Amino acid sequence: MSSLFPALAGSPGERVALRFGDRTLTYRDLASAAGATAARIREAGRVAVWATPAPETAVAVVGALLAGVPAVPLNPKSGEKELGHIVSDSAPTTVLAAAGDDLPAALAGLARLDVDIDGALGHGGGSAPEDRAADGDPALVVYTSGTTGPPKGAVLSRRAVAVTLDALADAWQWTGADVLVHALPLFHVHGLVLGVLGPLRRGGSVRHLGRFTTEGVARELGDGATMLFGVPTMYHRIAEALPGDPELARALAGARLLVSGSAALPVHDHERIAAATGRRVIERYGMTETLMNTSVRADGEPRAGTVGVPLPGVELRLVEDDGTPVASYDGESVGEIQVRGPNLFTEYLNRPDATAAAFTADGWFRTGDMAVRDPDGYVRIVGRRATDLIKSGGYKIGAGEIENALLEHPGVREAAVTGEPDADLGERIVAWIVPADPQAPPSARELADHVAGRLAPHKRPRVVRLLDSLPRNDMGKIMKRALTQG
Template sequence: MTSLFPALTSGPADGPALRFGERSLTYTELAAAAGATAERLGGARRVAVWATPTMETAVAVVAALLAGIPAVPLNPKSGERELGHILSDSAPDLVLTAPEDQLPSPVGDLPRLDVDVDVHGTGPAPAVPEEHADESDPALIVYTSGTTGPPKGAVIPRRAIASTLDALADAWQWSGDDVLVHGLPLFHVHGLVLGTLGPLRRGGSVRHLGRFSTQGVARELAGGATMLFGVPTMYHRIAEAVTSDPDLVKALTGARLLVSGSAALPVHDHGRIATATGRRVIERYGMTETLMNTSVRADGEARPGTVGVPLPGVELRLVEEDGSEVTAYDAETVGEIQVRGPNLFTEYLNRPDATAAAFTADGWFRTGDMAVRDPDGYVRIVGRKATDLIKSGGYKIGAGEIENALLEHPGVREAAVTGEPDPDLGERIVAWIVPADPQSPPGLAELADHVAQRLAPHKRPRVVHHLNALPRNDMGKIMKRALTHE
């Protein structure tokens, strides 16, 4: 197959490839560091990577891919039990890490390979190894969040990485001239595949903030970066900062592309950023198992609340609970998203039962995400089938649209919506609110009227809980299973 990283051998030799804080590597230096590390992997069957937001993590993953050896990114914030499960399930031969890292048990029990990125020494650089792996060979094994049991290892083939990044290049007009800035973790497909491998496949460069800050975003965009990737939590902080930070406003205004993903960006944050900067944030939709499925295109309409249209090569359909296809493009009829294409994972490692259950007989992956489609094909995700589809009074209601409506209320800072059993309605809608003013939170009647006027009376909340904060994971997603009806 063709190389995942053609720029390592034929790209801009002295052009910037990676920058983490004050440390940077050109393509020549990256090729030397990754090539040398790849040689040291020897006959390893599978390797783990201690995925801190550092140069060493990026070099380690590129080295493993050059060597044709599957890499298992490890979240440094995972607890001992979760790490133990991942390591026993994936059985890596060794762990790649920065020399100064102190590894907890049980990671520290593995043979260790320190990644050397001191490439400024003398002597000839090692040759970049040829990529002999087949496109169907595994590239990464990324573990899911484990919300319904122990995390499952999604085996992502090389073809999925190549096809997703090339489809995004088409959708976003992404080229080697682009400089991407982000502060995302590197154990997840957003920060690792899109945010790190994406620029390297294009021959462009990435500047990682280490730790996200609006000041860092402003500095890098003002210093030549053209694209920003973030999650809704980051864009929420940006939306709050643009009212008082003219340098941030100027920097965002000059960016070519602002992309949000991993969860829905509330419509009111879209609006605040657009009002301040004149620039719209675009959204895309993907999963660990599928990489990217849809996106708003750079040359399309940045419509808040949507994740755009299917990417080139991706087939997408909506289905009813009985498996019949939803044919309506009416922005109202809810169905589960199923996808098919070269962007999909091949299996859950060591879980043939879970793999079989994830696919239909004709090869479509069941995402578990619920959506509607606008008349022009734009997809609007309304929530997860397991936690966000509420069946109330004979209606199928997506939690996402109610959350967006609640967030338009000036007294609401954060919102989540769930369902709970109701003897009359089947399920009633429950709103979990973080009020803008804890001393004067909006009441049930006020919020119910607010939602009913914007959506429909049957979508109004019947119960409201006030909280100090919503539980979120590392990617900023609200963990609804942690919300209890007490």
């Protein structure tokens, strides 16, 4: 395989590679800083990266990849127990951080290496070292959220990273001329692999906002940026701000591509953004273990509520509970998504049991996500098997479509749907609602009739519970276990 970052080889130019606030690195700067980091860790074995939203994080990860050393991104917001588990499990020899970062006690046993960007640049420019690592070598160990136990480390190969980014380049017509804006954390696939390594592999630029604001989005898209990556929470805030912010509307209208991921973007927000800007947000579907599986293509139909079609090289099928493939592309038949392809992770670190359980006998990865396929092959995710598939009255119902219907009600600000045991139905549908007006929330009957009129009577919520807010994680995903266990 050729280098992961062709633009760093040979004589890197003066095109901007990274911009974090007022700190900018050209490709020549990045080659020098990442090359200097690579030289210092080449024999390190495995390194942890204190993944703050700063250029040092990008330099550290690129330096590790140039050195052929697997990197373990660490979430700076993780608690001591979780960090301790990740360090013990992944056994890095060194932690890379910015010079001023205050590291927690859980990392005290590791050698510390400060990423010195200014020092590297002070010694003059230069090209990065030649990338000699093999395709199958590990590039990253990214830890999952650990909703059913301690986080597991998904080992992602260099091949998986490269083929995913190249498949997205095909789907999104992504080139070195593109300038990406985002404000995503850098310890997971969306923010780090797609949001930083993606532009660098193309030879383009990334501008990281540090902290998401609609003002920052408007400023950067209005100043030559062409793409925006975000999660549904960010796009919801954009949709809320658009009616009173013509500058934001103009900036979004001028973007080449608006991409949402990590969770489903409600159809209501899709429509509000499209109405205000004339631009459609497209969605893609992936996870830590698989990187990216599907996407709406830049030259395809930007259909709200879908995650598009399988990316080049990715095989995707839906299966019944007994493993029988779902043959119907009818937009109604629900099955679990299983995928196969070079984008998949290699293993769960130190967990051969979990690795084996994650795959079928014929090599398909069990995602745990439930979906339907439209007649033209578009995939619509209806929820997670563990929390979003509700079996009620003999029907298999996906929580996602009910949530979208509820969000179309003017009295609903936020919505989540779960199931709970019911002696008659097996499970009854429960709607968790944050009302638009807490003093005058919609009634349970009103919401049930609203859903039944849009979907089908058996999909109406039988119980409505009002909340001040929905519990969410760092990526803006609703934590349904916190609802049902609370």
